Amino acid sequence: MQKIDVLKIYQRKHALIIDDFPDMRGSIRRMLVNFGISKIETASNGEEAITQCENNNFDIILCDYNLGDAKNGQQILEELRFRKLLKQTTGYMMITAETTKSMVFGALEYQPDDYLTKPFTQTVLQKRLDRLMLEKETLSDINQAVDDCDYDHAIALCDEHIAAKDRYEQKCYRIKARCFFLKHMFPKARTIYEQVLDERPLEWAQIGLGQCLMEMGELNEAERLFQQLVDQNCLCLEVYDYLAEVKSRIGDIVSAQQLLEYASEISPNAILRQQKLADLSEHTGDWERAEKAHRKVMKLGANSCYESPDNYFNLVRCISSQVRMSEKKDNKRVKDAEEVLDRARRRYRDDPAVRLQTDILNAGVYADAGQPEESRKRIEALAPKLTANSASANPAPEVTLELARCYQAMGDKEQAQALLRELAELYPDDENIGKEIDRLSDEPLSKKGKEEAVELNRRGKELLSNQEYPQAISLFSEALRHYPNNIAVKLNLLLALIREMDRNGSDEKQLTRAEQIIHSIDTLQEDHPLHDRFHTLWEYVEQLREQFTEEDDE
Amino acid sequence: MSEDSSFAVLLASSVHDIKNSLAMLLDTLDSVVQTTPITNDQQRHQFATLRGEAARINNSLMYLLGLYRMQKNQLPLQIQEVYVADFLEEQIAANDLLFSIRELQVTSTCDQELTGYFDPTLVGGVINNVLVNAARYAKKNIELSATRSAENELVIEVRDDGRGFPAKMIESAENQHRGIDFISGSTNLGLYFAGEVAHMHRRGEQHGSIALSNLETGGGGCFHLRLP
Numbered sequence: 150m151q152k153i154d155v156l157k158i159y160q161r162k163h164a165l166i167i168d169d170f171p172d173m174r175g176s177i178r179r180m181l182v183n184f185g186i187s188k189i190e191t192a193s194n195g196e197e198a199i200t201q202c203e204n205n206n207f208d209i210i211l212c213d214y215n216l217g218d219a220k221n222g223q224q225i226l227e228e229l230r231f232r233k234l235l236k237q238t239t240g241y242m243m244i245t246a247e248t249t250k251s252m253v254f255g256a257l258e259y260q261p262d263d264y265l266t267k268p269f270t271q272t273v274l275q276k277r278l279d280r281l282m283l284e285k286e287t288l289s290d291i292n293q294a295v296d297d298c299d300y301d302h303a304i305a306l307c308d309e310h311i312a313a314k315d316r317y318e319q320k321c322y323r324i325k326a327r328c329f330f331l332k333h334m335f336p337k338a339r340t341i342y343e344q345v346l347d348e349r350p351l352e353w354a355q356i357g358l359g360q361c362l363m364e365m366g367e368l369n370e371a372e373r374l375f376q377q378l379v380d381q382n383c384l385c386l387e388v389y390d391y392l393a394e395v396k397s398r399i400g401d402i403v404s405a406q407q408l409l410e411y412a413s414e415i416s417p418n419a420i421l422r423q424q425k426l427a428d429l430s431e432h433t434g435d436w437e438r439a440e441k442a443h444r445k446v447m448k449l450g451a452n453s454c455y456e457s458p459d460n461y462f463n464l465v466r467c468i469s470s471q472v473r474m475s476e477k478k479d480n481k482r483v484k485d486a487e488e489v490l491d492r493a494r495r496r497y498r499d500d501p502a503v504r505l506q507t508d509i510l511n512a513g514v515y516a517d518a519g520q521p522e523e524s525r526k527r528i529e530a531l532a533p534k535l536t537a538n539s540a541s542a543n544p545a546p547e548v549t550l551e552l553a554r555c556y557q558a559m560g561d562k563e564q565a566q567a568l569l570r571e572l573a574e575l576y577p578d579d580e581n582i583g584k585e586i587d588r589l590s591d592e593p594l595s596k597k598g599k600e601e602a603v604e605l606n607r608r609g610k611e612l613l614s615n616q617e618y619p620q621a622i623s624l625f626s627e628a629l630r631h632y633p634n635n636i637a638v639k640l641n642l643l644l645a646l647i648r649e650m651d652r653n654g655s656d657e658k659q660l661t662r663a664e665q666i667i668h669s670i671d672t673l674q675e676d677h678p679l680h681d682r683f684h685t686l687w688e689y690v691e692q693l694r695e696q697f698t699e700e701d702d703e
Numbered sequence: 704m705s706e707d708s709s710f711a712v713l714l715a716s717s718v719h720d721i722k723n724s725l726a727m728l729l730d731t732l733d734s735v736v737q738t739t740p741i742t743n744d745q746q747r748h749q750f751a752t753l754r755g756e757a758a759r760i761n762n763s764l765m766y767l768l769g770l771y772r773m774q775k776n777q778l779p780l781q782i783q784e785v786y787v788a789d790f791l792e793e794q795i796a797a798n799d800l801l802f803s804i805r806e807l808q809v810t811s812t813c814d815q816e817l818t819g820y821f822d823p824t825l826v827g828g829v830i831n832n833v834l835v836n837a838a839r840y841a842k843k844n845i846e847l848s849a850t851r852s853a854e855n856e857l858v859i860e861v862r863d864d865g866r867g868f869p870a871k872m873i874e875s876a877e878n879q880h881r882g883i884d885f886i887s888g889s890t891n892l893g894l895y896f897a898g899e900v901a902h903m904h905r906r907g908e909q910h911g912s913i914a915l916s917n918l919e920t921g922g923g924g925c926f927h928l929r930l931p
Contacts, residue, residue: 173723173726176730246719246722267722267723267726268722268725268728268761269726270729270797270800272796272797272799273796276789276796277793316786316816319784349820350782351782351783351784351820352781352782381779382777383779
């Protein structure tokens with residue numbers, strides 16, 4: 150590139166330097182001034198950096214990875230990308246003190262454009278920046294199209310570079326494949342990734358291919374690929390999330406939970422992963438783990454783009470469930486739950502609907518703690534606010550859902566079901582509310598849920614009679630994630646697990662899974678239509694466990 | 704937190720502090736050198752020592768952390784497509800002041816379009832170390848070159864016109880993977896690191912390797928790096 154061209158390019162650029170050391174900021178600023186950049190801002194921590202990005206459109210961001218105790222450079226980058234404060238056209242260069250790139254990053258798209266290791270000289274920085282600026286200039290129309298979500302246009306532009314076989318050929322393959330993926334044209338994206346991988350085992354292509362396989366339902370292939378990446382110590386933690394997703398989709402919830410636990414240990418601040426971990430842990434009945442994850446979500450969510458009253462409520466529900474299941478109703482745990490509820494009250498003091506929901510949830514905690522009278526008293530006290538205990542009179546569906554939960558906790562199933570049914574009629578087309586209703590109900594009530602249940606039953610029966618047990622396990626596990634209280638689904642999953650173990654021998658993971666399911670419904674009432682069936686399956690699993698332990702001892 | 708991981712955190716944060724100091728030291732040193740014209744040989748020698756030793760501290764830090772991570776199996780290879788000519792120029796640029804103090808001519812011969820697949824950070828560390836060493840012994844010239852061999856390997860070579868490598872060193876470069884000989888001292892730590900980094904690069908069954916040799920005409924040493 151001609152020197153004069155570079156100077157002209159730099160003159161137009163707006164740069165941001167993020168470093169906690171004033172001396173380093175000064176030193177980098179001097180270098181940038183020498184390159185011809187005049188508009189330069191600085192920030193000493195993540196908060197300042199994000200404010201700067203809210204107010205400016207930077208072309209270049211130079212960010213130190215290690216910023217003391219606060220957010221590191223990778224977390225800043227992820228937040229900027231997530232909040233769409235950073236465009237594809239901006240060059241983000243990470244400055245690291247470690248010569249080895251041992252820092253982890255959440256997702257492939259959260260990788261910086263380039264890494265520069267400390268210490269570096271002005272000449273080295275200039276060479277790197279020249280290259281980055283030239284790339285951003287050359288590919289600016291493509292990046293612009295991606296930013297605008299105009300994927301067809303981006304693909305067409307990529308094809309020009311690919312035909313020209315220029316220096317951005319490979320980069321354009323990568324962008325093109327990603328565009329196809331975002332357009333849900335998975336076979337096309339897959340072909341590109343496979344072509345690239347024929348030449349070299351590049352990580353971005355491996356991850357991309359795995360994602361395509363997942364979308365196309367080729368779970369075994371996807372599992373193999375992601376496992377390979379995990380074994381290679383891949384720094385992109387997204388890989389653990391994908392492998393966990395694949396595992397839970399094929400019904401191996403236990404491994405899925407372990408993977409997420411591991412990834413959470415490496416990077417404890419990824420809130421979405423913590424949420425998923427909490428979810429899966431509740432699913433497997435690992436309440437202690439779930440509570441820990443919920444607490445983390447609440448802490449990380451505060452004052453972030455993930456802030457939500459549900460972060461508090463889910464934690465309270467988790468504690469409350471533990472109280473419900475424990476023999477001795479520990480009063481301290483009730484206090485723990487109420488402490489979280491008080492936090493929510495303070496946080497949402499100006500939101501009457503959330504406050505009402507908080508109070509109902511609080512009443513529910515007492516029901517779980519074996520004090521239904523206290524619960525009922527509190528609900529009655531709330532009556533004026535609830536107008537009437539009917540869904541139609543309540544503006545917020547969350548409040549009605551909470552009330553249904555509370556009635557369930559008090560053992561008043563009919564009242565709970567009535568509320569849910571009413572709510573389903575009131576919001577026939579709202580999928581999110583429908584999902585929540587079906588989660589709570591022991592049979593699907595929403596329009597979509599009912600349709601799905603019929604289909605699920607048909608496919609499940611077919612798989613079982615064709616002796617395709619692994620597929621049946623996968624199907625019912627997936628269904629249980631949507632209908633965690635559905636007893637029929639639980640029993641079907643139990644049956645599929647038993648059949649599979651009958652055929653291929655017992656397996657610790659599958660046995661554990663079966664026992665978790667049993668534990669989750671071992672209080673099933675005797676008058677329940679499925680009670681006898683459940684007890685037959687329960688006894689069978691106990692036998693399998695005994696045999697398995699004996700074999701192990703030999 | 705386990706003992707190992709807390710040690711890793713301690714190590715990483717110490718390295719971070721040292722690197723920050725080193726960065727400031729080098730930055731200040733560079734501006735001193737630029738604003739103070741060199742007037743005599745003694746001064747030239749002092750500047751060269753300051754700049755060269757600072758670079759060596761930096762490289763030693765890199766091995767320390769790199770080898771520690773290698774042992775813990777925590778040094779993942781980040782393979783990417785690299786334009787080799789750019790890559791070599793950057794390694795030269797990182798030491799240009801050192802070369803100019805020592806009045807060395809450094810040239811690089813490489814096809815502008817030549818690409819390779821390797822971890823530029825790790826291999827960059829290796830080449831940088833070779834260059835700093837070569838700057839210590841070279842009389843006038845250092846030559847870098849990169850080509851693709853008939854076996855489709857990327858071959859990077861660094862030649863100097865100094866007095867060549869001692870036989871013992873050439874031998875120890877040949878005896879890769881016999882483990883590190885701590886008794887013989889740390890002088891070969893850089894070589895060991897280079898060999899390990901090369902070996903980590905593989906394509907199918909083929910691994911990367913390093914070698915040292917002495918040039919027949921007028922002595923001088925040559926460092927060879929082959930990447931599959």
